Amino acid sequence: MKKYLAIFILVLVACVAPAWAFAAKVQVAVGVAPVAYFAKKVGGELIQTTLLVPAGADAHTYEPKPSQMRSLSGAALYLSAGLEFEEAWEARLKSANPKMLWVETDAGLHKLPMPEGHDHHDKGHKPKAVNAAHAAHDAHDEMDPHVWVSPAQARKMSATIAEALAKADPAHAKVYAANLAALEKEIDALDAELKALFAGVPAQKRSFLVFHPAWGYFARDYGLTQTSIEFEGKEPSPKRLAAIVVLAKAQGARAIFVQPQMSQRTAGVIAKAVGAKLVVADPLAEDWAANLRQVAKGFREALQ
Known part of the structure; x- marks a missing residue:
């Protein structure tokens, strides 16, 4: 009797639960925690994130561990925020999984120059994995990479993430779009709250x-x-x-x-x-x- 009851419950759950509850989750690699926050809000239960920069580490000069590089082998997406360590390690991160879609979440954002004289690549801050492209970047004014501290910028980054997830997992594009809409409302409400705070x-x-x-x-x-x-x-x-x-x-x-x-x-x-x-x-x-x-x-x- 208990055996039949268990089977009945499993059948019932299968009928009620959404299809994505049984589907493999989209593996998403992320550089820093704030970007992971947006990804989780948009992806919900459909994705699983792997964070490279752990709490307490300097995101500008971080060097991924071999175990983290290996973990990229199953990732469908890498969500980059354009930090120095990501630019320096981009070629290696991509080579760890050539099939992984590299997504620049900061693409199209209006960036500010870092304060005059500020340069993370001075003494004690230069990553070991600097490549030619990164060296060329240093020849220009360094732009502030901390784009996510702006709700307005975060809103655009979230839309970029939703678009990338829909491309990687088109079957659930509508779910990502709905989650994005909910996140945008949260961001807009926070933005209004902060504007009132400083008024x-x-x-x-x-x-x-x-x-x-x-x-x-x-x-x-x-x-x-x-x-x-x-x-x-x-x-x-x-x-x-x-x-x-x-x-x-x-x-x-x-x-x-x-x-x-x-x-x-x-x-x-x-x-x-x-x-x-x-x-x-x-x-x-x-x-x-x-x-x-x-x-x-x-x-x-x-x-x-």
């Missing part, structure tokens, strides 16, 4: 101090200005350090925003000198929406 802040109080300039697009979206401590991809000289302390005091800086992936020593020295506190603002957090909301509130408090 009414006086022009003279719209600057915030960061160690690493990862929040340029966020600042652009909401009429703010980020001032970076880091210079040319490394900690500032004593002369520049003194100038930053003077500037921070003049601005009445109440907080210095730091990333958990980077040293906080110099930021701590400046914070102590001006009477400010260190606040973590992680552009690589896994929960993109919750993190952006939290960071925005931190910025807003610092602008009081």
Whole structure:
């Protein structure tokens, strides 16, 4: 009797469950967590993601492990955000799986130049796997790769991801389109919330101090200005350090925003000198929406 009951339940589930519940998931490789967030929102239960840059690692200079390179063999897509490590390793990542579709989620986005003098490829920041194309890239002004910290940019990236998933898995194109529409509503609501959060802040109080300039697009979206401590991809000289302390005091800086992936020593020295506190603002957090909301509130408090 129990045997027949079990069979009946299996048949019932098969009739009720959607077809994709029994289909193999689309394997998607992703460089950084925020892009994985968008992919999961669009792909839902239809996809399985593999993240290369783990929590706490520097996404600019990361070098994929051999085990990660091997994991790419089953990936249908690689979602690139245009980070330095992805440009440096692009040829190797592609060669790990020639059938894998390389998707530039940052394609077509209006990018900002990194602050003057900033260069991740200076001392201590140059990836070992630099190729000719990457060297040519260095000859031009470096563009800010942190495009996902802008809801407006994230919206476009999500659409690119949905298009790529539909191409890789056309049978579920409508599901991806519906998931994208839901995500776009969430992003639009967050964008409106953040605009309201910064509304009414006086022009003279719209600057915030960061160690690493990862929040340029966020600042652009909401009429703010980020001032970076880091210079040319490394900690500032004593002369520049003194100038930053003077500037921070003049601005009445109440907080210095730091990333958990980077040293906080110099930021701590400046914070102590001006009477400010260190606040973590992680552009690589896994929960993109919750993190952006939290960071925005931190910025807003610092602008009081």
